Amino acid sequence: MRHALALLAPLLGLGLGLSLSRLAAGATDCNSLGPAEPLTFAPAARARWLAPRVRAPGLLDSLYGTVHRFLSVVQLNPFPSELVKALLNELASVKVNEVVRYEAGYVVCAVVAGLYLLLVPAAGLCFCCCRCRQRCGGRVKTEHKALACECAALTVFLLLTTLLLLIGAVCALVTNQRTHEQMGPSVEAVPETLLSLRGLVSDVPQELQAVAQQFSLPQERISEELDGVGVSIGSAVHTQLRSAVYPLLAAVGSLGQALQVSMHHLQALNATVVELQAGQQDLEPALQEQRDRLLQLLQEAGCQGDCAGALSRARTLELGADFSQVPSVDHVLHRLKGVPEANFSSMVQEENSTFNALPTLAAVQTSSVVQELKKAVAQQPEGLRTLAEGFPGSEAASRWAQALQEVEESSRPYLQEVQRYETYRWIVGCVLCSVVLLVVLCNLLGLNLGIWGLSAREDPSHPEAKGEAGAHFLMAGVGLSFLFAAPLILLVFATFLVGGNVQTLVCQSWESGELFEFADTPGNLPPSMNLSHLLGLRKNISIRQAYRQCKEGAALWTVLQLNDSYDLEEHLDISQYTNKLWQELQSLKVDTQSLELLSSAARRDLEALQSSGLQRVHYPDFLVQIQRPVVKTSTEQLAQELEGLAQAQGSSELGQRLQEEAHGLRNLHQEKVVPQQSLVAKLNLSVRALESSAPNLQLETSDVLANVTYLKGELPAWATRILRKGVSECFLAREMGYFSQYVAWVREEVTQRIATCQPLSGALDNSRVILCDMMADPWNAFWFCLAWCTFFLIPSIIFAVKTSKYFRPIRKRLSSTSSEETQLFHIPRVTSLKL
16 A cells, blocks of 8 residues: 555655545544534423412501511410421320410410400390399489589590591401402412412423423434435545545546657657658768769869869768668557557546546435434434333322312312301401491490580570480490490401411411421421422422522422432433444445446556557667758758859859759758758657656556556445545434434423422412411401400490480589589570660
8 A cells, every 4th residue: 555655646746645645544524514403492391480479568568567466476486396296297196285385375365355255245234234223324413513524534535435446347347358359369379379280290291201202303304314315425435535536537637648649759750750761762862963963063173263162061962860770669659559549538537427426326325224224213212212201200290280180179169168158257247347337336426416415405495305315325335335245256266366376377487487497307297298208209308498499490300309319311321322323324335336447448558558668769869860960061051152153153154054053952952851851850859759758658657557456446445434434423423413402402401491390489479478468467457456346345335334424414403503614515605684
């Protein structure tokens, strides 16, 4: 091989030698195929976004804050971790005293409510009995000076108490209505939240399946490129080989042209020599005859002038070059008979066309292998097929989805019952609030009529029925207060016990994060509620951290730390798949036997030239004769000299004879010497050309034949090496670029986008907003306002009973009426003057 490269260097130059060296080294150039084009994958993760629920700020926010502060005073104990742990894990181990200790504030409130429930109705019963016997709640028996002050003070206190009752009743009605209005949307949000969570869980296998199915995108792109891989392979082989084939074909074409030129000069040389020899045979007698006549004429005694000089030149009137002495080339022509047999120009053009058609030829030759490659590409790697099946929690996800669906379906009847009972509570709340408003109305009417009656008491013409009516209204309010005290306190305590515990035990600890800390503490939750255990994870996860990550939009992969329990890279390993493709690519072959580089006729021409002995012809012998003149003396100058001598002669006869010899000599020059000189010039051109080209031509012929033989034998091996170690690697690298894009996309999709758990954090946030902000806050505000009214009924009863005494007619009035201080709300009257 090195010998062949050494032979090529002088002929084709350093470029072809380096090209063959690169081919021999198996150089790889992937520029013809180029890198893999970017693929666009459809997002597999479904867009999930649970709209956050937020309670709009309003006028009741300050009331909610007051209730929270009151409940924080009622419940001073921290979150009962041990108690809740015992409730969740072993209900029988819960001790009543621990519950009572934790609920100490509620127990105190229960005692107060119990005393209220016993004492107020009992007091009302006693008051009723006393009124029946007319021993209490009567009238003022005797008018005295402090009567006005007592009545005014009681009236003011009753009015203030009534206003407080009115404010409490209005707030209770508003919060009762707000609770009722929030209950409907809150209950409807439960199935919506469960549906979102079910979609989060159940869609994970489907999304993973969608990810695996998109493996068809690189498969389709590779299949499309396989349709043109034959042309691409042929182009790559063509590109790699053209640096060696093109110069060699160009050298063959140049050698063919040189062969034709050499044959032309050789044939011209032989023909010219023959003509020169024939002309020499004709010229020599003519010169001899002309010389003899001139020697006789110039030696006459009457010759005048420089006859001696002309005589000496006439003696040299003979042949200068003897072409019979040149070597014969007949043996060379005999060996080159029929050369060139081939048309080198057409042959090189045909071989170039054959070489340029290599891409099309490769496409035809590789079609069957391409079909096998397509079948291999159409298969899906085992890891991708099991991507969804091996995902952690897949079985648990199906169970969860089914469980959530069952919860959703079973919760609807209960939610309807909740709405129904809420309607009952709302009705009872409205009735009791209406009772409180009725008490307020009775108090206000009683105060108005009572004050009106007091102002008209000094006018004898007006009866005291107004004051009596005012007292009756006040007593009616007292009766309603005693009658509905028990339902009020029962409703207050029942709603207080439920709403207060929800706020202090759930909402407050939820907002402070104590619930998350409790759930994250090992052993607090039973195995049936342990998230890591349910998902089959190798280590526990922090619910607080998971909630924070979900709130930021993280995927379940990050939240559940699935990289510790699920080897994603194992499922994305497609090495066996690509190895099979590589094995199929190794069977690709391109047949270059149709590229002959040199036809048999051209080879015979070159071999004939190589063995012709053209370089062994002794061309200096030709040059020796060519450098000699055809005639030793110049016939034209001699004719001119004879004409001058003819004019110098005294004898006209001698001059006439000299003139005739000069004319004859000129004719000889034109007819014989000049043609010989032209043939000598032609011979000189051919000899010079053959002398300079013959040695190199023989060497070039040997080099071209050797290189054509070598390249013809090595082309199949080089094409196979280029195909397997170059083109196949480049093609596989390009196709691996598509697979790498898919693997990177799957890795990003699975770890960052699939199963984003924002709905989980959104569901928790919405649950807290629904339970605490939209339900618990109005609920607690309702019982707080109703309790306000309930306990302010006591001073209302007291002040109404005492005030009603002053509104009734007085049995014994003072005799002196001159002092206006003794008259309650005295109005000056106009009296007539006696004349």
